[in-house]
Amino acid sequence: MAAPVASGSGGHSPPVLTADAIVAQAIAMAEVAEPDVAAFRGNLELLVDSINGEAGLRPDAVAGVQRQLALPLRNRIEVSHWIRRYPEIRNEPIERPIFLTGLPRSGTTYFQYLLDADPAMRFLRYWEGQRPCPPPGFAPASVRGRIDECAARKAQAMGNSLSAEIARIHLSDADGPEECLGIIDQTFANVGHYWTYRVPGYFDRCLDSVDLRGCYEHHRLVLQLLQWRTARKRWVLKWPCHLVALQAILDVYPDASFIVTHRDPVQALASNCSLSAMLRRSTSAQVDLHEIGRQMKQMILVYLRRLVEFDEAHGARIAHVDYATAVERPEEAVARAFGRLSIPMTAEVAASVVAWRRDNPPGKRGVHEYALEDYGLDAGEVAAEYAFYSERFDVPREGKARA
Numbered sequence: 001m002a003a004p005v006a007s008g009s010g011g012h013s014p015p016v017l018t019a020d021a022i023v024a025q026a027i028a029m030a031e032v033a034e035p036d037v038a039a040f041r042g043n044l045e046l047l048v049d050s051i052n053g054e055a056g057l058r059p060d061a062v063a064g065v066q067r068q069l070a071l072p073l074r075n076r077i078e079v080s081h082w083i084r085r086y087p088e089i090r091n092e093p094i095e096r097p098i099f100l101t102g103l104p105r106s107g108t109t110y111f112q113y114l115l116d117a118d119p120a121m122r123f124l125r126y127w128e129g130q131r132p133c134p135p136p137g138f139a140p141a142s143v144r145g146r147i148d149e150c151a152a153r154k155a156q157a158m159g160n161s162l163s164a165e166i167a168r169i170h171l172s173d174a175d176g177p178e179e180c181l182g183i184i185d186q187t188f189a190n191v192g193h194y195w196t197y198r199v200p201g202y203f204d205r206c207l208d209s210v211d212l213r214g215c216y217e218h219h220r221l222v223l224q225l226l227q228w229r230t231a232r233k234r235w236v237l238k239w240p241c242h243l244v245a246l247q248a249i250l251d252v253y254p255d256a257s258f259i260v261t262h263r264d265p266v267q268a269l270a271s272n273c274s275l276s277a278m279l280r281r282s283t284s285a286q287v288d289l290h291e292i293g294r295q296m297k298q299m300i301l302v303y304l305r306r307l308v309e310f311d312e313a314h315g316a317r318i319a320h321v322d323y324a325t326a327v328e329r330p331e332e333a334v335a336r337a338f339g340r341l342s343i344p345m346t347a348e349v350a351a352s353v354v355a356w357r358r359d360n361p362p363g364k365r366g367v368h369e370y371a372l373e374d375y376g377l378d379a380g381e382v383a384a385e386y387a388f389y390s391e392r393f394d395v396p397r398e399g400k401a402r403a
Contacts, residue, residue, distance in 0.1 A: 019225045023037050040186070046205055094220055105320075108261050112238040118352075120207065247310065265390065276295075
């Protein structure tokens with residue numbers, strides 16, 4: 001039975017989130033005796049406090065938000081249980097991983113699907129992010145059923161207007177390659193919550209005081225668990241929000257390399273504003289489009305600064321991908337990235353990349369349209385503020401925002 005949603009003091013106070021209620025619900029969902037709930041508790045409390053104090057949740061949204069935060073905690077509880085039970089999981093080597101990142105809405109998901117054509121690479125699958133335990137190598141007979149269960153849930157969710165809208169603009173399949181969101185969510189250090197909730201305080205604390213290295217040490221543990229008792233391949237780990245933690249990633253994965261997608265940051269910003277407005281409306285009645293514009297502009301600025309700083313120190317580790325080239329000539333974009341990282345590009349992989357692009361033309365699942373001026377922003381002013389990035393990586397301006 002799910003734990004009840006906690007309420008504020010007083011009979012007429014609006015319901016609020018509490019870390020205790022989230023932990024109780026996660027324990028109730030976890031298939032684990034003696035659950036470990038101590039790790040990352042401070043990050044959870046930081047997020048909860050920020051949502052309660054800043055996000056303006058509607059009372060009818062609290063239960064859903066509580067469940068969304070309890071699910072990754074359940075997963076972390078189960079991951080910790082399996083690692084305690086089988087400590088040899090910690091010995092799994094994660095060798096030369098590739099972190100695929102770039103501005104949110106700059107084609108990282110699209111490029112991930114292109115790279116999935118290479119059978120030598122290992123991606124986190126959507127169903128693994130949703131429920132990593134039991135480890136697939138330990139319970140291979142469970143895999144098909146878990147994929148089917150994820151597919152059924154995704155199909156059911158399409159009856160929800162928000163889920164249907166997100167599906168139009170974000171590639172995601174039950175057995176498709178997925179970003180690292182499901183892993184980092186287990187540590188409650190996901191700066192992407194800033195899209196979903198009005199939580200500027202949480203975003204700032206993630207940048208200046210949360211132990212991101214510790215979060216990526218947990219990330220590594222999850223990869224080890226998923227790899228355990230399976231064929232070892234080279235991991236490709238995609239997430240735009242990796243941009244805020246590039247040095248932490250390198251500290252944990254010293255032999256890592258990086259692929260970064262590049263798109264006109266003005267258009268990426270407009271798309272991020274639209275996505276944030278869509279998500280925040282699902283839980284809050286307090287959605288100010290101009291405020292979203294200011295907040296997303298600052299968020300993107302942080303991402304760009306951290307990328308440039310990392311590139312200055314570790315540019316030899318990075319393969320850069322132009323958004324337009326990836327869309328128009330995907331086999332060329334993949335070949336360039338592979339060449340930069342000394343990865344063989346076989347004829348079979350090239351053919352698979354071309355075939356996937358042919359079968360998945362732009363707009364196949366829907367078109368996302370947006371306008372920067374709706375968020376109180378001027379494209380010329382934004383371009384000037386982001387020029388340090390565009391000039392460094394020779395990123396051209398785009399036309400009308402539509403992607």
